Amino acid sequence: MVKVEAENRNRIPFSQRLFWSIFAMFLGFTVCFLLFQYQREREFAQDKLNNVLGNYNYQLFRRTQQTNDINKVVNQFIEDIPQKDLRVTIIDPSGKVLFDNSGIEEFNNHNDRSEVRKARLYNEGFAIRSSGSTGKRYFYSATNIGGYIYRSSLPWDPYTQRVLTINKDFIYFMALMTLIFFFVLSRFTFSIGRTISKLRDFALNVENDRIPQNEYVFPNDELGDISKNIVTLYHRQRKAKDELSMEREKLIKHFQYAKEGFAMFTAEGREILSNILFVQFVNVISDNQIRQSEDVMEVKELEPIRLFLNKNIPNSNRKRKVLRESVTVDKNGKIFLIECILFLDNSYEISINDISRQEEESRMKRQLTQNVAHELKTPVSSIQGYLETIISNPELTDEKRQFFLERCYSQSTRLTGLLRDISVLNRLDEASEMFDLAEVNIPKLIGEIEKECSKDMEEKKISSEIILPGNPTIYGNYSLLYSIFRNLYDNTIAYAGEGIKITVNCYKEDPKYYYFSFSDNGVGISEEHINRIFERFYRVDKGRSRKVGGTGLGLSIVKNGVNFHKGQISAKSSPGKGMTFFFTLKKKI
Ligand code: ADP
Numbered sequence: 227m228v229k230v231e232a233e234n235r236n237r238i239p240f241s242q243r244l245f246w247s248i249f250a251m252f253l254g255f256t257v258c259f260l261l262f263q264y265q266r267e268r269e270f271a272q273d274k275l276n277n278v279l280g281n282y283n284y285q286l287f288r289r290t291q292q293t294n295d296i297n298k299v300v301n302q303f304i305e306d307i308p309q310k311d312l313r314v315t316i317i318d319p320s321g322k323v324l325f326d327n328s329g330i331e332e333f334n335n336h337n338d339r340s341e342v343r344k345a346r347l348y349n350e351g352f353a354i355r356s357s358g359s360t361g362k363r364y365f366y367s368a369t370n371i372g373g374y375i376y377r378s379s380l381p382w383d384p385y386t387q388r389v390l391t392i393n394k395d396f397i398y399f400m401a402l403m404t405l406i407f408f409f410v411l412s413r414f415t416f417s418i419g420r421t422i423s424k425l426r427d428f429a430l431n432v433e434n435d436r437i438p439q440n441e442y443v444f445p446n447d448e449l450g451d452i453s454k455n456i457v458t459l460y461h462r463q464r465k466a467k468d469e470l471s472m473e474r475e476k477l478i479k480h481f482q483y484a485k486e487g488f489a490m491f492t493a494e495g496r497e498i499l500s501n502i503l504f505v506q507f508v509n510v511i512s513d514n515q516i517r518q519s520e521d522v523m524e525v526k527e528l529e530p531i532r533l534f535l536n537k538n539i540p541n542s543n544r545k546r547k548v549l550r551e552s553v554t555v556d557k558n559g560k561i562f563l564i565e566c567i568l569f570l571d572n573s574y575e576i577s578i579n580d581i582s583r584q585e586e587e588s589r590m591k592r593q594l595t596q597n598v599a600h601e602l603k604t605p606v607s608s609i610q611g612y613l614e615t616i617i618s619n620p621e622l623t624d625e626k627r628q629f630f631l632e633r634c635y636s637q638s639t640r641l642t643g644l645l646r647d648i649s650v651l652n653r654l655d656e657a658s659e660m661f662d663l664a665e666v667n668i669p670k671l672i673g674e675i676e677k678e679c680s681k682d683m684e685e686k687k688i689s690s691e692i693i694l695p696g697n698p699t700i701y702g703n704y705s706l707l708y709s710i711f712r713n714l715y716d717n718t719i720a721y722a723g724e725g726i727k728i729t730v731n732c733y734k735e736d737p738k739y740y741y742f743s744f745s746d747n748g749v750g751i752s753e754e755h756i757n758r759i760f761e762r763f764y765r766v767d768k769g770r771s772r773k774v775g776g777t778g779l780g781l782s783i784v785k786n787g788v789n790f791h792k793g794q795i796s797a798k799s800s801p802g803k804g805m806t807f808f809f810t811l812k813k814k815i
Contacts, residue, residue: 233609240594241419245411252407256400267392269295270653272365275380275389276352279367279609282307283376287369294323311381313364317342319373330359337813341368342375344685354382371687421449428457443750487577492574496520511557511564522576527555531566531576538570546570547577554581561585595765601644601777605637612637640775647779650709651762661790663815668698668707668740672730673710684721690728698732698740701814705740706787713780714807720774722748722805738812739793750799759797760785791815 282303289299301341314470316325320339339358344351345368352367363382370374380386384783406448428442442457444450475815481488487507489500511513512525523532536552549568554561558739563697568574610629616622624628651661670693676683683690711730718728724749734741751759751766758764762776767773771778784807788795793810 232344239674240417240422241418243697244418245415248411248636249408252411254402256404260397260400263394263396267396267424270392271390271392272354275386276350276367279365279378279380280312280350281354281371282312282378282447283367283369284371285372285378286316286378290316297327300325300327309380309385311383313381314373314378315375315377317375324357324374328357328360333359336375336510339366339368341366341377343378344368345370345375356411371524397763410581413583416443417447418449421445421447421453421457425453425456425682428453428460432460487521488575488577490575491520491573493574495523504576504578507562507580510560511555511562511578522581527557527563528553528576531564534566535568538568565700583708594762597778598648601763602641604772605641605644609634609635609641640777643775644779647777647783650706650783651779651786654706654783654790658790659707663701663703666704666707667699667703668700668732669694669703671707672711675708675715677710679715686719686723688719688728689726690730692734693729693731696735698735699813700791700811702791703810706790707811708785710787710809717776717780718746718748718805720776721770722746722750726804739810740813741810743806743808745804747804750801750803750805752801756797756799760795787790 231259241399250621260483278482286300289303290296293299296316302315304310304312312805313328314325315323315328315336317336318324318715321342323333323336326333337346337452340355341351341353344353349370350368350421354363356363357379364387365380365382366379367379368377396399424444437467442453443459444453480502481499484501486502487502487504490498491704492498497519502631504522505516506517508519508525508528511527514524516522516525519535522528523535530553531551534549537548538546548570551564551568552563552565560580563579564578565579566574582737612634616630637676669692676690676692715728718726722780726746729743729745731743731745732740733743755764755766759766762782765776765778785795788809788811791811792815795806795809799805
């Protein structure tokens with residue numbers, strides 16, 4: 227990694243490489259062009275001078291044909307032309323110099339001179355070289371006229387050199403072009419380079435999982451458009467991925483918190499996903515403990531599921547539907563519903579639901595209905611019996627009639643109480659949101675109850691001690707809070723005995739809850755009843771309860787009332803040692 231980074235640092239940026247390679251190509255091309263053009267220009271200049279001298283050669287030939295005094299003709303000719311230092315040589319077909327005006331007497335054979343050789347081959351030729359005879363440098367131009375070579379030459383002096391100077395404008399032009407190209411190319415590659423380095427920066431961020439925060443701005447060109455598209459595509463894909471993983475997360479959370487055991491497997495039986503309850507439930511069902519969800523198929527209670535999978539997975543048919551199989555297992559006091567769903571790709575899920583509670587609930591509902599019917603039957607049939615007696619015995623004394631009517635009245639009062647309690651419990655069960663909420667001052671509420679119960683308490687010589695430090699006030703439902711304390715008072719008055727003492731104590735308070743205890747030092751109840759007294763229609767002593775007008779619903783209402791106020795209740799008692807209820811109530815629900 228470190229090495230790669232170091233390499234990255236030493237690397238020439240793409241834009242610079244692009245720039246230098248294009249520029250080098252351009253430069254190479256320009257140099258070639260310059261060389262070519264330079265050569266052409268030189269040839270052009272030399273051709274021009276050669277033409278002038280070639281023309282002189284013809285004129286000299288023509289003039290020498292008219293007279294024998296060549297010397298005079300040549301001097302005359304030089305008079306007429308601007309190049310006063312023109313050297314004229316006439317060579318015969320054998321290479322012998324017939325005439326030369328340079329003043330040299332001795333000449334060797336001239337057929338080996340390069341311009342002469344060219345002229346013999348092509349009728350004309352030129353050369354720039356040092357003279358073999360004079361030792362000076364000349365521009366020679368030779369013309370072959372009927373085997374005789376007429377040769378005009380100019381010494382390599384500043385004049386000749388100026389004539390042969392090539393026009394350098396094209397060099398300046400190319401230099402200017404190169405400069406312009408340099409700037410245009412550098413601007414162009416800089417812009418590409420900027421886009422590419424941005425894109426690279428973006429890619430690096432993506433690779434290192436650093437989600438780029440800053441918005442990338444790309445130039446308004448094709449490369450910019452492509453880059454923008456890449457970034458947009460990335461963001462879109464990232465968003466989709468995030469959403470997907472969030473959904474997955476939710477799903478996994480859902481499974482973890484679900485009340486059912488759940489596991490998903492591949493077609494080969496490898497676990498994809500499972501929650502804690504799955505293995506826990508399988509272990510409740512199985513006689514042998516399993517450690518991981520993948521061992522589920524070894525449990526013999528799940529045999530039907532195993533058979534179902536064995537039958538359907540090998541017969542894989544893409545056109546088949548999603549298949550289901552379910553089995554109910556009654557084991558260790560619990561009832562489980564095990565369901566298997568086989569998907570089209572042969573992966574499958576198994577869910578295990580503990581339906582014991584549902585079963586229990588429906589059993590309790592059935593029992594409750596029976597209880598309600600039974601409870602209603604008693605007062606109704608009593609009332610019916612008394613009324614029948616009155617109707618069928620018209621000769622009854624007023625006293626007796628009054629007695630039966632009073633019995634009827636007390637039974638109907640009991641009936642009303644029963645119906646009221648049932649209705650409160652129903653509302654708590656089905657529509658607890660219907661209870662109004664308000665600030666309820668507990669000391670004030672207990673004061674009212676004490677006032678209402680004072681007559682009964684006096685009769686039974688019941689005293690009370692109220693310890694409510696901090697003036698507890700609850701934001702809750704008045705009538706439910708009233709029912710909680712009222713039922714506890716009524717029960718103590720009804721069952722605890724005479725000459726006893728009630729203690730209401732708010733023994734603790736935390737930021738959210740008040741902790742209450744309600745105790746008496748009366749007869750108490752034996753331990754086996756403690757766990758059941760909060761059940762609906764449960765009574766310790768049925769006969770006694772009915773006699774004192776109890777419905778068997780009082781503590782059930784207390785418990786539900788406490789639960790409505792987000793609290794918990796429990797009871798402690800032993801015969802002869804009184805009864806204590808501990809409960810919490812949330813300050814604000
Ligand atoms: P009931 O309508 O019969 O009073 P509850 O649900 O209020 O029904 O009470 C259930 C049973 O708990 C009563 O039948 C009674 O035997 C017993 N009980 C309740 N409170 C006390 C108490 N303070 N002392 C003794 N027994 C009690």
